[in-house]
Amino acid sequence: MSEIKSRLLDAVKVAMRAQDKPRLTTLRLALADIKRVEVDERIEVDDARALLILDRMIKQRRDAQRQFSDAGRQDLA
Structure with missing residues (x-):
């Protein structure tokens, strides 16, 4: 198992343990995306690949935030 995972x-x-629901949801999303890649490609994700997956997730969220802001939807941004 990779160190990042x-x-x-x-x-x-x-x-x-801290009952931090927003953080827990975010972490579970990251783990689910890593697991999806492992299942789809039948590989064990290493640290370099995990970083690529996390970078892609960050980029997607930033793009969505920017698009919501541009559309005037501050409630979703």
Whole structure:
């Protein structure tokens, strides 16, 4: 298991204990995306690949935030 994946799992446990729902949701989304790649490609994701997946997720969220802001939807941004 990659170090990043194990750190994410540890962070999930901490967020669950702290009852930090927004952080827990975000961490679970990241782990789900990593797991999806592992299942689809039948590989064990290493740290470099995990970083690429996380970078892609960050870019998607920033693009969505920018588009919502441009459309005047501050409630969704």
